[in-house]
Amino acid sequence: MSKGVAITGMGIISSIGKTVEENFQSLVNKTPGISEIEGISTIHKDHIKVGEVKITNEELCSFLNLPSSNNYSRTALLAEIAAKEAIKNAGITDINSCKTGLISATSVGGMDLTEKFYYSQFEEEINRKFINSHSAGDSSTKVANSLGITGFVSTISTACSSAANSIMLGARMIKSGKLDRVIVGGADCLSKFTINGFKTLMILSETDCRPFDANRTGLNLGEAAAFLVLESDECVKKENKKVLGYVSGYANANDAFHQTASSEDGEGATLAMKKALKIAGVSSKEIDYINAHGTATENNDASESAAIRRVFGDNLPEVSSTKAYTGHTLAAAAAIEAVYSILALQNGVVFPNLNFETPIAETNIIPETEVLQKELNYVLSNSFGFGGNCSTLIFSKA
Amino acid sequence: MGNYYINGIGCISAQDSSDNETGFQNFVELTENLVPLHKPDYKKYIKPNMIRRMSVGVKMGVVASSIALQEAGVEIPEAIVTGSGMGCLRDSEKFLKNIVDNDEQFLTPTAFIQSTHNTVGAQIALGLGCKAYNITYVHDATSFETSLIDAMMMMDEGEQNILVGGVDEIGSYTTDLHKLVGHVKEDVSDSLLNSNTKGAIYSEGSQFFVLENEKKDNSYAQLVAIEIYNELSENEVSQIFDSFLKDNNLTISEIDLIVLGVNGDVDYDNYYISLQDSILKNTPQAYYKHFSGEYNTASAFGMWTACNIIKSQEVPDRLMLNTLKSSSIKNVVLYNQYRGKNHSFVLLKSC
Numbered sequence: 001m002s003k004g005v006a007i008t009g010m011g012i013i014s015s016i017g018k019t020v021e022e023n024f025q026s027l028v029n030k031t032p033g034i035s036e037i038e039g040i041s042t043i044h045k046d047h048i049k050v051g052e053v054k055i056t057n058e059e060l061c062s063f064l065n066l067p068s069s070n071n072y073s074r075t076a077l078l079a080e081i082a083a084k085e086a087i088k089n090a091g092i093t094d095i096n097s098c099k100t101g102l103i104s105a106t107s108v109g110g111m112d113l114t115e116k117f118y119y120s121q122f123e124e125e126i127n128r129k130f131i132n133s134h135s136a137g138d139s140s141t142k143v144a145n146s147l148g149i150t151g152f153v154s155t156i157s158t159a160c161s162s163a164a165n166s167i168m169l170g171a172r173m174i175k176s177g178k179l180d181r182v183i184v185g186g187a188d189c190l191s192k193f194t195i196n197g198f199k200t201l202m203i204l205s206e207t208d209c210r211p212f213d214a215n216r217t218g219l220n221l222g223e224a225a226a227f228l229v230l231e232s233d234e235c236v237k238k239e240n241k242k243v244l245g246y247v248s249g250y251a252n253a254n255d256a257f258h259q260t261a262s263s264e265d266g267e268g269a270t271l272a273m274k275k276a277l278k279i280a281g282v283s284s285k286e287i288d289y290i291n292a293h294g295t296a297t298e299n300n301d302a303s304e305s306a307a308i309r310r311v312f313g314d315n316l317p318e319v320s321s322t323k324a325y326t327g328h329t330l331a332a333a334a335a336i337e338a339v340y341s342i343l344a345l346q347n348g349v350v351f352p353n354l355n356f357e358t359p360i361a362e363t364n365i366i367p368e369t370e371v372l373q374k375e376l377n378y379v380l381s382n383s384f385g386f387g388g389n390c391s392t393l394i395f396s397k398a
Numbered sequence: 399m400g401n402y403y404i405n406g407i408g409c410i411s412a413q414d415s416s417d418n419e420t421g422f423q424n425f426v427e428l429t430e431n432l433v434p435l436h437k438p439d440y441k442k443y444i445k446p447n448m449i450r451r452m453s454v455g456v457k458m459g460v461v462a463s464s465i466a467l468q469e470a471g472v473e474i475p476e477a478i479v480t481g482s483g484m485g486c487l488r489d490s491e492k493f494l495k496n497i498v499d500n501d502e503q504f505l506t507p508t509a510f511i512q513s514t515h516n517t518v519g520a521q522i523a524l525g526l527g528c529k530a531y532n533i534t535y536v537h538d539a540t541s542f543e544t545s546l547i548d549a550m551m552m553m554d555e556g557e558q559n560i561l562v563g564g565v566d567e568i569g570s571y572t573t574d575l576h577k578l579v580g581h582v583k584e585d586v587s588d589s590l591l592n593s594n595t596k597g598a599i600y601s602e603g604s605q606f607f608v609l610e611n612e613k614k615d616n617s618y619a620q621l622v623a624i625e626i627y628n629e630l631s632e633n634e635v636s637q638i639f640d641s642f643l644k645d646n647n648l649t650i651s652e653i654d655l656i657v658l659g660v661n662g663d664v665d666y667d668n669y670y671i672s673l674q675d676s677i678l679k680n681t682p683q684a685y686y687k688h689f690s691g692e693y694n695t696a697s698a699f700g701m702w703t704a705c706n707i708i709k710s711q712e713v714p715d716r717l718m719l720n721t722l723k724s725s726s727i728k729n730v731v732l733y734n735q736y737r738g739k740n741h742s743f744v745l746l747k748s749c
Contacts, residue, residue: 042502043501043502043503044502102628106536107514107515111494114494115494115497115498118494118495118498119498121575121578122574122575122578128575128578128579131575131576131578131579132579134572135483135484135536135538135694136483136484136485136515136536136537137483137536137537137538137541137740138538140537141538141628141739144628144629145628145629149628150627150628150629150630151626151627151628152626152627152628153537153540153626153628154535154537154540154544154626155535155536155537156533156534156535156536157485157514157515157516157534157535157536158515158516158519158532158533158534159514159515159516165533169533169548172551172555173551176551176554178547178551192497192502193490193493193494193497196493196497196502196505196510197493197507197510197513199505200505200506200507200510201507201510201511251531252531252532252533253529253530253531253532254478254520254523254528254529254530254531254532255529256523256524256526256527256528256529257524258524259511259512259517259520259521259524260511267529268529271529385514385516386511386514386516386517386520387514387516387517387519387520387521387523387532388520388523388524388532389516389520389532
């Protein structure tokens with residue numbers, strides 16, 4: 001049986017590092033990237049903690065050698081940094097040596113610019129260049145242009161599961177032969193829009209988030225971008241590529257319960273996990289590690305725990321959420337956690353779930369709290385979003 | 399590759415288009431630069447207590463999808479795929495304006511909750527109790543076409559029926575911004591084709607389609623192939639168009655109608671003109687944006703138009719760009735782009 005779709009490159013920038021290696025070191029050294037917000041002036045500054053990339057837009061622009069006249073949103077800047085690392089990591093020198101596409105994911109898009117220049121775009125002509133940077137497709141288009149991809153380029157926005165769905169679409173397009181190679185992932189920057197949105201929903205924690213803890217206090221927002229390079233078996237063979245891991249299972253299901261809340265029994269999440277296992281052709285017993293969505297909100301962790309119990313019963317592999325390191329990076333989260341899943345497989349290590357003390361009584365899931373060395377063959381990663389959007393990816397060892 | 403039959407269609411737009419029986423009969427050419435939707439009778443499709451709570455985009459999407467599902471006789475589809483360039487724009491604008499004007503204070507969550515791009519697809523699922531695959535594509539002018547590509551792949555993977563469509567709203571703040579930079583026509587006193595001015599007529603709408611793997615008596619057409627391109631130069635279009643035909647074993651003489659996304663923008667209609675004056679010289683040519691206006695998923699209105707033409711085997715003169723006619727309408731190609739970016743080619747065949 002086929003192992004799945006080959007992953008030949010990865011790139012990432014998050015609050016715990018601007019490269020794959022830096023992220024890995026932070027994970028195994030238990031160094032979280034949660035801090036006070038510095039880059040955005042918000043009245044909530046003293047009441048939230050965030051997973052912020054401590055690099056200014058100007059610095060990101062200079063890393064990318066962009067002219068000062070550029071109209072990049074922070075989402076696009078983060079995306080391009082991560083995508084370029086992924087391309088380099090995959091050893092791609094000629095992007096069009098085979099039929100290549102790009103599928104990105106974002107929920108914020110260029111909102112950081114629109115909220116900053118909300119009125120000044122009318123008053124000052126110089127700020128009108130940002131008008132075209134607002135749409136969700138803009139950051140994908142910029143990344144595609146910088147990489148030289150002119151064909152299939154698309155963007156997905158299904159809230160916090162977005163990047164899982166871009167990885168899934170990419171894997172399906174490789175499997176069906178529509179593309180030979182595809183760069184998949186997602187990016188979201190912090191913005192007043194999302195900070196205030198989650199604030200009104202009263203699910204932002206004032207302190208470091210505590211996924212799966214009975215006394216959890218809500219989520220920390222984060223910003224990040226990550227991309228994977230997926231390639232067909234023919235490409236891998238032809239160019240003698242090193243395979244980092246495989247996308248072997250994927251699924252999306254809808255909770256069809258409420259616009260923003262997950263059902264108590266985790267119906268959508270259960271369906272997504274079961275279907276992903278089926279597509280991967282493995283049983284739940286073969287999963288060695290669950291990288292959970294685990295946002296540390298009251299609702300998500302209860303619902304996800306219930307779903308995990310429904311699928312895994314008492315045969316639970318190690319579970320952890322890495323959100324206490326990075327914060328919840330929204331549309332990018334699943335791509336960030338895809339990189340972490342591959343790192344887990346490559347290095348035989350389960351990353352700890354920080355800040356956990358007391359299990360949720362109903363489900364009694366006790367996540368891994370230390371760096372655990374363990375042979376891993378299959379890692380399951382969950383991502384759930386508003387609109388009942390539930391996605392599961394399964395990665396396997398190369 | 400399987401068969402993808404279009405067995406149900408639904409259209410909410412600036413036109414009186416919610417009744418598939420009347421087709422183009424009540425269409426009136428748009429004469430303003432910003433035209434809101436022609437409101438359908440929401441009560442026929444949505445519970446009265448829900449109408450007030452739903453945003454315009456959600457209402458359009460729910461109604462267009464109900465019409466399509468009902469026509470196809472499908473109760474709960476096996477996947478819902480939605481394209482929306484700007485998502486729930488009005489709620490996004492509302493929440494953003496409150497943040498800016500009130501310095502992040504006195505905010506309520508409703509607009510934020512409904513602002514996410516996938517709200518329409520999610521609300522359709524919630525209304526139907528549909529737990530299936532549900533994805534939203536948000537890539538500017540190819541949002542709808544990516545949805546179609548995904549829907550076709552879902553069917554190749556074994557699903558039997560898919561609800562797929564597009565939806566985009568007018569947002570007043572966003573429109574004002576686009577007016578500043580000349581994306582919206584200043585003056586629509588002349589017809590779209592003779593305007594010789596920059597920009598497009600901005601509008602809104604939602605079109606949904608039910609794809610099934612079986613042909614039925616009421617099938618409109620078969621969806622055969624789609625290609626999208628992020629970037630193309632004017633010179634490349636005819637060559638790409640030609641290879642699209644070749645990939646589908648067709649020659650230009652076998653194309654009975656080309657449906658173009660001509661929007662009267664003097665800066666970008668050249669992409670169409672370069673085809674019209676060359677390889678499409680002897681092909682009947684139609685357009686539709688003088689009725690639909692421009693929005694990121696207006697090309698779904700184009701597909702709705704093509705479906706009606708194929709089923710009725712008639713092209714109303716009001717849709718024609720030239721005077722050529724085909725004796726029968728079998729192969730129809732749609733080509734669309736917006737401001738020179740995000741090009742799409744869609745091939746439909748009569749059943």
